[in-house]
Amino acid sequence: DADVTQTPRNRITKTGKRIMLECSQTKGHDRMYWYRQDPGLGLRLIYYSFDVKDINKGEISDGYSVSRQAQAKFSLSLESAIPNQTALYFCATSDSGTSGRRADTQYFGPGTRLTVL
Amino acid sequence: AQKVTQAQTEISVVEKEDVTLDCVYETRDTTYYLFWYKQPPSGELVFLIRRNSFDEQNEISGRYSWNFQKSTSSFNFTITASQVVDSAVYFCAIGENAGNMLTFGGGTRLMVKP
Numbered sequence: 001d002a003d004v005t006q007t008p009r010n011r012i013t014k015t016g017k018r019i020m021l022e023c024s025q026t027k028g029h030d031r032m033y034w035y036r037q038d039p040g041l042g043l044r045l046i047y048y049s050f051d052v053k054d055i056n057k058g059e060i061s062d063g064y065s066v067s068r069q070a071q072a073k074f075s076l077s078l079e080s081a082i083p084n085q086t087a088l089y090f091c092a093t094s095d096s097g098t099s100g101r102r103a104d105t106q107y108f109g110p111g112t113r114l115t116v117l
Numbered sequence: 118a119q120k121v122t123q124a125q126t127e128i129s130v131v132e133k134e135d136v137t138l139d140c141v142y143e144t145r146d147t148t149y150y151l152f153w154y155k156q157p158p159s160g161e162l163v164f165l166i167r168r169n170s171f172d173e174q175n176e177i178s179g180r181y182s183w184n185f186q187k188s189t190s191s192f193n194f195t196i197t198a199s200q201v202v203d204s205a206v207y208f209c210a211i212g213e214n215a216g217n218m219l220t221f222g223g224g225t226r227l228m229v230k231p
Contacts, residue, residue, distance in 0.1 A: 033218075042224050043221040108162035109161075111160050
């Protein structure tokens with residue numbers, strides 16, 4: 001089984017709808033992230049969470065919200081989807097480790113392809 | 118703020134050719150980490166390598182090698198004797214010591230033709 005799973009894998013929705021993307025991990029990592037990928041722009045960070053009580057905005061958080069329900073679960077919500085939120089969304093995890101290392105290796109889920117009509 | 122530039126948006130080679138993917142970064146930190154990820158046509162992101170800014174030794178892993186040059190702020194990736202399975206989008210990224218966030222380049226699409 002995959003260490004980082006995302007549901008759904010594909011979603012088509014309409015403008016104005018509320019959408020939730022879910023991420024679960026079995027790697028035991030404390031840190032989790034949401035990115036979106038647009039052609040030619042690489043991946044851009046939406047939100048990140050260093051533990052259950054810690055949520056931080058990333059580069060492009062407007063129009064998104066997140067919930068860290070447990071160490072292993074991190075959900076991304078689009079409160080009112082708009083067409084320019086059509087993208088590939090990735091969840092990632094990393095382990096801060098006992099040394100408190102920074103910039104740890106992030107491991108990615110398979111991605112969710114979201115289309116907003 | 119950090120920045121990663123992958124100037125080559127698309128590269129096409131014939132199988133068995135060597136190919137180098139360029140990555141140039143900008144950062145104000147003295148301690149940082151550099152990464153390469155591979156995104157095959159199936160879409161997932163596969164971690165390839167992580168390099169600490171204090172370690173400028175080149176690294177080789179099979180047909181893959183990485184050349185880190187701090188003087189030119191570059192972290193280039195070479196595939197020797199390319200194979201069709203190497204066809205993918207490759208991303209370079211930087212993580213600074215001030216936080217655990219990665220900044221990605223725009224990616225280079227590599228097409229290896231048989």
